[in-house]
Amino acid sequence: MPGFIEPQLATLKLKAPSGSQWIHEVKYDGYRIQLRIDGDDRRAYTRNGYNWISKFSRIAGAFDIEGQAIVDGEVVVIHDGRANFSELRADLGRGDQDRLVYFAFDLLWLDGRDLRKEPQIERKRLLKDLIEERDLKEPVLYSEHHEADGQALFAAASKLNYEGIVSKRVDAPYRSDRVEAWQKIKVVQKGKFPVVGFIKDPSGVAALYLGKKEGKDLVYMGKVGTGWSRTTSAQIRKALDTVVSPKQKLTKTIRKPKATWVEPKFYADIEYRDITSEGLLRASSFKWLSKGTRRS
Numbered sequence: 572m573p574g575f576i577e578p579q580l581a582t583l584k585l586k587a588p589s590g591s592q593w594i595h596e597v598k599y600d601g602y603r604i605q606l607r608i609d610g611d612d613r614r615a616y617t618r619n620g621y622n623w624i625s626k627f628s629r630i631a632g633a634f635d636i637e638g639q640a641i642v643d644g645e646v647v648v649i650h651d652g653r654a655n656f657s658e659l660r661a662d663l664g665r666g667d668q669d670r671l672v673y674f675a676f677d678l679l680w681l682d683g684r685d686l687r688k689e690p691q692i693e694r695k696r697l698l699k700d701l702i703e704e705r706d707l708k709e710p711v712l713y714s715e716h717h718e719a720d721g722q723a724l725f726a727a728a729s730k731l732n733y734e735g736i737v738s739k740r741v742d743a744p745y746r747s748d749r750v751e752a753w754q755k756i757k758v759v760q761k762g763k764f765p766v767v768g769f770i771k772d773p774s775g776v777a778a779l780y781l782g783k784k785e786g787k788d789l790v791y792m793g794k795v796g797t798g799w800s801r802t803t804s805a806q807i808r809k810a811l812d813t814v815v816s817p818k819q820k821l822t823k824t825i826r827k828p829k830a831t832w833v834e835p836k837f838y839a840d841i842e843y844r845d846i847t848s849e850g851l852l853r854a855s856s857f858k859w860l861s862k863g864t865r866r867s
Contacts, residue, residue, distance in 0.1 A: 572609055572639050575620040576679055576687075577747035579643075581737050581755035587721025588754060593738050594692065594716040595724045598755055599674050600654040600734040600845070601647035606631060606673070608640045629668040633711050640701065641680035644673050644714065650848070653733055657847035675702065676714035679745055687745040691752070694745065721756075729758045734844065759842050764792055764852075765835035766860070767821055769811055775804025776811070779839055779857065780830060788822040790850070795841055798857030807860050810837055837862050 587595060604627060607614040613631040615624045624631055627646060634642070647654035648662055648670045662670055678698035679687055686694050695716065702713045717724050721738050728736050735757035743752035767789070768780035778796035782789045799807065811833050819825070819832040838861050844854035 572607075572680065572683070573641065573685075574607070575616045576605065576641060577620075578603060578605065578618055579677075579745050579747060579753060580749040581753035582749055582751050584738075584754045584756055587725050587736060587738050587756050589720055589722070591718070592741055593721060594695075594718055594741055595721045595736050595738045596676060596714055596716045597724075597728060597733055598735040598737045598757070599645040599647045599714075600656045601645045601659055601674075604630075604644060604646045604673065605679075606634055606640070606642040606644065606675075608634055608636060608638075608642075610637070610639075626663055626666075627668070627671065627673075630671060630673045630710050633673075633709075634707060636701070636705050636707075638682045639680060640678065640682070642675050642698070643677035643679060644675040646671055646673050648672070653731060655848065656845065657849065657853065661848065672710045672712060674712050674714040677745065689744065690742045691739050691745075692741040725756050725758075732760070732845075733758060757844070760844065761840070761842050761858075763838045763840055763861075765789070766811065766833060766837045766839050767791070767835050768819060768827065768830040768832045769808070770794075770829045771831060772804060772808070774801055775799075775806075775808040779807070780827065781839060781841065781852065781855075782821060782835060789820055789835060790823065791821050791825050793851035793853075793855065795839065795852070795855040795857050797855075798842075810860060810862070 603618040605616040614622050615627040615631055617623055648659040650658040678694050699713050725736050738754045740752040764781040764783055766779050767782040770777040778794045780794050781792045783792045814834040814836045816832045816834050820835055839857055840859040842856045843852045847853050
């Protein structure tokens with residue numbers, strides 16, 4: 572029986588594929604975990620091959636089967652009806668496993684049989700049979716797939732603020748590499764946020780501090796440090812230098828020793844994945860800077 576198997580990784584695409592040769596699954600925002608079960612020997616490998624069984628012992632214990640299996644899936648915490656990565660990290664930081672859920676989406680090995688050369692749709696069938704025949708219950712869940720139009724599922728995922736979808740070729744084997752047979756399409760959220768400060772860079776800015784108007788309050792929303800070229804960085808710096816303030820304008824002040832504070836006269840167009848439980852932008856990227864009074 573193999574030890575850790577390098578995971579198959581999806582290729583990022585802008586649009587979901589269509590046709591009967593594809594199935595589509597919700598993309599869960601969590602930790603990719605490979606469960607390796609060999610009798611009483613249980614391991615939970617991260618994407619990079621670290622055994623985190625101490626963090627996921629409840630999930631491994633719930634995969635109550637005899638014999639051998641290697642299962643690929645995602646550990647998540649469901650918060651407000653969807654997977655929430657910041658809640659997952661907080662629970663793991665506290666050592667709390669009560670809310671952890673494992674969405675199993677692939678089966679690589681079963682009782683001495685290497686399934687990696689089997690078609691995707693056959694591996695999923697065997698996985699579903701395994702979960703149902705052994706009557707496995709939460710926190711282990713089978714990741715359902717959809718055979719309808721991928722863009723329709725993506726539109727539904729977007730409305731629900733899910734991370735996105737993964738489309739998979741029904742006839743493809745499992746390969747330890749980034750492949751075209753798995754395609755991920757991510758939901759991107761957009762907003763316009765007042766710039767409340769910046770970190771200087773020799774040629775421009777290294778990062779922008781962002782805020783958001785909530786009633787009469789200006790609250791901190793985090794920082795963004797990617798998305799601009801050297802030329803754009805210099806242009807941003809030139810604009811912000813005209814509104815430098817001796818004090819920060821946030822209603823509740825924060826400690827940022829490297830910050831140069833500004834009057835919130837300029838707004839940054841930002842793409843981001845989510846807002847964390849602490850109220851901060853996650854995986855943010857800068858798109859444009861404009862002057863005005865528009866709220867996010």
